[in-house]
Amino acid sequence: YKGLFAAADVANFYWDLRDPWYESSFAVFHQRYSTNTFPAWSIAQPFHTLAHNGEINTIRSNRAWMRTREVNPASPVWGERSEELVPFLQGEQSDSGSLDNAFELLIRSGRSIEHVKEMLLPAAWENVADLDPDLRAFYEYHAFLTEPWDGPAALCATDGVSLLAGLDRNGLRPARWTITPEFLLxxxxxxxxxxxxxxATETGQLPPGGALLFDGATGEISFEGELNRRLATQQPYGEWIRKDTAYIQDPFDKESDDRFDAERLARVFNYTSEERRLILQEMAEGRDPIGSMGTDTPLAALSKRHRRLPHYFQQLFAQVTNPPMDPIREKLVMSLRTFLGANGSILEENEQQADKIExxxxxxxxxxxxxxxHMDDDRFISGRLDATFTASDGVDGMRQRLAELADEAEAEVRDRGVSxxxxxxEGVTEERAPVPILLALGAVNQHLIEKGLRNDSSVVVVSGExxxxxxxxxxIGFGASAINPYLAIEEVRRMAEDGTVSVDPAVAQENLRMALQAGLLKIMSKMGICTLKSYRGSSLFEVIGxxxxxxxxxxxxxxxxxxxxxxxHVAEHALALHAKFSEGDEDPGGFYKYRRGGEEHVTSPKVVLKLQRAVRSGEWEDWEAYLSEIxxxxxxxxxxxxxxAETTPIPLEEVEPVEAIMRRFVTAAMSMGALSPEAHEALAEAMNMIGGLSNSGEGGEDESRFGSSRNSAIKQVASGRFGVTPGYLASAEE
Structure with missing residues (x-):
């Protein structure tokens, strides 16, 4: 029963709900305003199995991986009809709608609602030292099957008989419960x-990652502790993992990497002394490099320098009501744990699903x-693709090599069973130039998706770039499971060896890894994403240029x-840098700080000097010189x-005088709290002085300002009606 009206009017419109003969053992009720999607009947909640309050920040990754799983919909429940389950997710759905699709798919394929909740929205388990071993094995096993649907979420789900309420791992949306002799609310x-x-006889609220189940068959109410105990022992997950899962964790050593000539590759991959000093040296000493926000360098597509491909991508970040995370204070919920190997059907639960490298x-x-x-194990066959091309073949050589890489990847996975x-x-020589590694990865990843093979293999990147x-x-955002940045590792090892940094060479390499991990966690947390598995393949970038x-x-x-x-253009830049393989000078840098002969900066010293001269002299000619420079x-x-564009100017006598134009000025709606009281009142007073309008924002306004020069002419009335009183409304012009 859905309608565009106040909650109290639902029964007045749908007479079923007023009929004393119409009975139900439970009801799922959803009354929320659409925040990150445009409202439409098709995405109005509740859905088939659930109602959801929050945002799924990982929805791009979840949808992408669900598409790859459609190739293998094998299910003991559906048997020969398994193919009819495809597509797993409906198109043109909201994040909540896609989550409902996934819930319904897994419930109808044999799992309980509490099992599905802990599978798709698991509690934070990776960093909990005292977690029950059986429960840890349960979560670890299901991490092999699927990535978390991560983000602030409070949900209510049903299989038609029982009801479940649950929260995400951070508990960023509230869920309060009340038990009476006859009701659960x-x-x-x-x-x-x-x-x-x-x-009420009992009240409380669900903790982060918590759940509450009402069993419609027995009337029993169970909380996450009891639910998790039952889930953890329904299969021998721990035994499967001990028998079938391989763990790899090997430290760095002090020895030089003899696979390549570091000095030559540093020129080919355009390393600069500035990067070594400001980025690599900081990481070698165990610090995450920190700079000011923003950049005044040209976009990569407009730059005259050789910029690597990642510079054409800008990270997306959390907006609207899905908050970013704090990876330092919220370390418990963050995880970079990675699993490698082929994936089976998400609809099956058997020992073979534990065939993973962790x-x-x-x-x-x-x-x-x-x-x-070099795993001596038929379950983990590896194959290597050479992401280089013959330099003498020019631009067409890189284009041809990209097509070959895609075909070779398909053959390795399909014919050899490479997982x-x-x-x-690493194959860069005087004759062979590197394909930009992000481009090579993206082309292979997308080709495997198109051929229905992406779920059969993990992709590892080995690159000097x-x-x-x-x-x-x-x-990682475009599909890599793991990365060996061999040239960066060798650079910091050499820094330690020659005394540039005062740490042991092995420690310098481990510091680099730790600093890169901290940087990855910050990038993930800006999108409100806690687990690397949910960030992988998400394409959470905007391509510019x-x-x-x-x-x-x-x-x-x-x-x-x-x-x-x-x-x-990309190939020409790769070839120009490769031409320095045997000899040539490194790029002077100047990307992070202005340097003569380096990257251009909008606020170069010349520009700043002309601006200062114009401001200090007050002369129009100096201002014109500054504008000309810009x-x-x-x-x-x-x-x-x-x-x-060239247009016919409007006669001055038809243009409004400045006093009239100012009446059209309004301030943005910013509430008290977003601004200090002093700033909030100053904006209102300024707008009142010039005849403009200030906006109070959400949350009300101190009544002492009503009718004074500090009164906001525009009063905001938001969905929650926070701070709205008769006096507040009466003091508004708009």
Missing amino acids: VASEAGVSPALESE ISSPILSLAELERLE ILVISD PRDAHDLACL LDDEVTDLAFRYAEKRVGGVGLD ETRDPSQIRDLLTF
């Missing part, structure tokens, strides 16, 4: 039904990489609003490519 706040709540970090040492590639697919650019957390986030040919080939699911350079520079941002 769970709601997002107290006071939903005062008459019923007055008869690593604690996605950043691999050489020892860990070698163990991965650990390694993409490497990545050296900061953003580089790694791009690789690449054309359709590039994005269609490798980055189809990333956001993109503008075009840019194509494959030819307007005649090479394009750096998209707005630099725009100019005002």
Whole structure:
């Protein structure tokens, strides 16, 4: 029963709900405003199995991986009809609608609602030292099957008989429960039904990751402790993991990596002394590099320097009502745990699903990489793809090599049964140039998805190009399970060896790994994502400056609003850098700080000096010189490519005087708390002085301001009616 009206009017519209003969043992009720989706009847809640309050921040990744699982819908429940389950998720659904699809799929395929909840929205378990071993094995096993649907979530789900209420691992949405002699009530706040709540015998609220089950068959009420005990012992998960799961964790050593010539590759991959000093040295000493927000360097597509491909991608971040995480204070819920190997059907639960390799970090040492590639186990067959091309073949050589990489990946997985697919650019020589590793990964990942093979293999990247957390986030966001950034590792080892940093070479490498891990956690947490498994394959980036040919080939699911350079441009830059293999000078840098001969900066010393001169002198000529310096520079941002069209000017006598224009000024709606009282009142007073309008924002306003020069002319009335009183409304002009 759905309607666009106040909750109290539902029964007045649907007469079923007023009929004394119409009975139900339970009801699921949802009354929320749409926040991150545009309201529509098709996404109005409740859905078939659940109602959900919150946001699924990992929805892109969840949808992408569910698509790959459709290739193998095998189920002991559905048998020969399993193919009819495809597609698993409906199109054009909200995040809540997709979660409902996944819940219903798993419930109808034989799992209980409490099992599905702990499978899709598991409690934080990875860093809980005293967790029951059987329960740890349960969570670990199900992490092999699926990534968490992560984000703030309070939900109520039903299988038609029983009811379950549950929270996400952070408990960022409330769920309060009340038990009376005849009723169980769970709601997002107290006071939903005062008459019923007055008869309460027990009350409380669910903890983070908690759950409450009402068994419709027996009338029994169970909480997460009892539910988890039952789930943990329904299968021998611990035994399966002990027998079938391999663990790899090998430290770094002091020895030089003799697989490559570090000095030559540093030129090919465009390492700079600035990066070594500001980025790599900081990480070698165990610190996460920190800089100011924003950048005044040109977009990668507009730069005259050779910028690596990750610079064309900007990270997305949490907005609206899905809060970012604090990976330091909320360390308990964060996890970089990674699982490698082929995946079975999500609808099956058997011992073979535990055939996985588990690593604690996605950043691999050489020892860990070698163990991965030389497992003496038929379940973990590895294959290696060479992400280099013959330099003399020019631009067309890279284009051809990308097509070959996709075909080779398909053959390795389909014909050889490779479950650990390694993409490497270690083969760089004087004759062979590297394919940008992010492009190679994206092309292989997308091809395997299209061929229905992506779920059969994990992809490991071995590359000299990545050296900061953003580089790694791009690789993981487009499908990599683990990365060996071999040249960055060797750079910090050499820093320790030559005394640039005062730590042991092995410690410097481990420090690099720890700093990169901290950077990855920060990037994930900006999207409110806690587990790396849920970030992998999410494409949570906006592409700025690449054309359709590039994005269609490798980055189809990333956001993109503008075009840019194509494959030819990317290949030309790769070849220009490769030309320095035998000899040549390193790029001077200047990306992080202005340097003569380096990357351009909008606020270069020349620009700043002209601005200071104009401000200090007050002379129009100096101001014109400053404007000329800005307007005649090479394009750096998209707005630099725009100019005002030639039009016929409006006669001055038809233009409003300045006093009239000011009456059209309004301030943004910012509440007390978002602004200090002083700032909030100053804005109101200023707008009242010039005849404009200030907006109170949500939350009300001190009544002492009503009718004074500090009164906000526009009063906001939000869905919660916070702070709304008759006096508040009467003091409003709008």
